[in-house]
Amino acid sequence: MAKTILEMKGISKSYGGIKALKDVKIELYEGEILCLLGENGAGKSTLMKILSGAILPSEGSIYMNGELINIKNPEMAHNYGISTVYQELIQFPDMTIMENIFIGRYPKKNGLVDFAELRKRTLQLMDVLDIHFEPDEYIRNLSVAQRQLVEIMKAVSFDSKIIIFDEPTSSLTTEETAILFRIIDDLKKKNISMIYISHRLEDIFAIGDRITVLRDGQNSGGGLVKDLNTDQVIALMVGRNVENQFPKKEVPIGKEILRVEHITNEYVNDASFVLKKGEILGFGGLVGAGRSELIRAIMGLDKCSGKIYKDGKEIINRSPADAINNHFALVPEDRKDQGLVLIRTLLHNIEMSSLKKLSHFGFMNGKQETEYADRYMKQLHVKAAGSYQQAGDLSGGNQQKVVIAKCLATKPDILILDEPTRGIDVGSKAEIYEIMSDLVEQGVSIIMISSELPELLNMSDRIIVMREGSITGELTKEEASEERVMKFATKEM
Incomplete structure (x- = not known):
């Protein structure tokens, strides 16, 4: 039996009267990939922040190799050989790769940074991991996937025995994910233990050894990956069987509502397509295929x-304000940076795109504002203390519902969803899909960009595939399959 390298026993964390964690226990074996699962708000991040030294537990003990340890800060965690690769990368874009990897630990010569030695150490690290960059390259010039590889190098540079991966594939293409999995497998062969957090169950079954599930801040169950199936894991996460992961209603498709002809700029090449009333039109393709860029052009x-023609009449969206006036709405890919103001209340976020409609002679009616926000929060089942709670305090799924609420408040005919369930747990995904189904039943037309093939195939009435800024294929629901979508996503024009 493998050696136990880590035990967290009786871990609890309280914030005032709210218990984020209650008597949680996990074990990690040497050279193991332990997958930590749970819905947003289940306590995964809180538990890992305790392990990485970002926060202190209210109760509980941590043991490494059988010895009680006390982790008071991230530096102490690093000293114990515990590192984290975060979903939201913490890097300095105007510094080089080697400076980012060894920041705060630069080799010195005569009191100054020894850049020759810094470069040498970086190249040695790259050789060990079979990752090859120019050490002097600036972080700002790297893709998201490349930046994530730099974070992995940084984690390994601490001589880590345990590496925590937090949603590492959320922004990666299929090819980039394969590279990451290869590196994780190499780390495992070196007896490095890993805790892997992801909402993508396909990742878990591809690389995981064992699963531990949290629900409502407590242990919910788990077991060996080979002994579990998707339905069993989902039931442990949400506390119930999710009968239908993709609750799409069959809605009659109406007449053409949108026609886009020959959209072209530096990112998009001669793109044309049609959207019909009550339809969910999916856009597939690899990251960087030009899907989001096409939508940005349409939205002004x-x-x-x-x-661009809407209801048969040519329109011009010179700005997002024009697009909103023409009854378009966009839920952007990055909800935290582009969709929400995290330090503002839910009320302020929901009404943000509708201020003109809510104001009277330039003044706002507080009661009317609250009723307005509460109405949309109730419609979308936003779980929050109230409309005066800050957006940053909500789980990812509830934040996404608030972004959708803000869009629906503008009364759109066409709703564009860019990666609508990225970083969202299984239960919240099903709720977002139900919202989409209800909207098309009410006559709203939806354009959905998604990099998740099961989502694309199960929620779309029709799929358009892009590659390098061009539309390479179109598939009906009956024609669509993972293989056919990927064929169009990778084919040369």
Whole structure:
């Protein structure tokens, strides 16, 4: 039996009267990939922040190799050989790769940074991990996937025995995910233990050894990956069987509501398509295929040539304000940076795009504002203390519902969802899909960009696939399959 390298026993964490964790226990074996699962708000991040020294537990003990340890801060965690690769990368874009990896630990010569030695150590680390960059390259010039590889190098540079991966594939293409999995497998062969957090169950079954599930801040169950199936894991996460992960209603498709002709700019090449009333039109393709760029052009965020027709009449969206006036709404890919103001209340976020409609002679009616926000929060089942709670305090799924609420408040005919369930747990995903189904039943037309093939195949009435800024294929629901979508996503024009 493998050696136990880590035990967390009786871990509890309280914030005032709220218990985020209650008597949680996990074990990690040497050279093991332990998958830590749970819905947003289940306590995964809180538990890992305790292990990484970011916060202190209210109760509980941590043991490494059978010895009680006391982790008071991240530096102490590093000294014990515990590192974290975060979903939201913490890097300095105007510094080089080697400076980011060894920041705060630079080799010195005559009191100054020894850049020759710094470069040497970085190249040695790259050789060990079979990751090859120019050490002097600036972080700002790297893709998201490349930046994540730099974070992995940084974690290993601490001579880590335990590495925590927090949603590492959320922004990666299929090919980039394969590279990450290869590196994780190499680390495992070196007897490095890993705790892997992800909402993508396909990742878990691809690389995991064992699963531990948290629900409502407590242990919910788990077991060996080989002994569990998707339905069993989902039931442990949400506390119930999710009968239908993709609750899409069959809605009659109406007449054409949107026609886009020959949209072209530096990112998009001669893109044309049609959207019909009550339809969910999916856009597939690899990250960087030009899907989001096409939507930005349609929404007036980027300049382009080409024509847009709505209900048979040509319209021009010179700005997002024009698009909103023409009854378009966009739920952006990055809800935290582009969709929400995290330090403002839910009320302020929901009404943000509708201030003109709510104001009277430039003044706002507080009671009307509250009723307005509460109405949309109730419609979308937002779980919050009230409309005066800050957006940053909500789980990822509830934050996404608030972004959708803000969009629905503008009364759109066409709702564009860019990666609508990225970083959201299984239960919240099903709720977002139900919202989408209800909206198309009410006559709203939806454009959905998604990098998750099961989501794309199960929620779309029709799928358009892009590659390198061009539309390479179109598939009906009956024609669509993972293989056909990927064929169009990777084919040369």
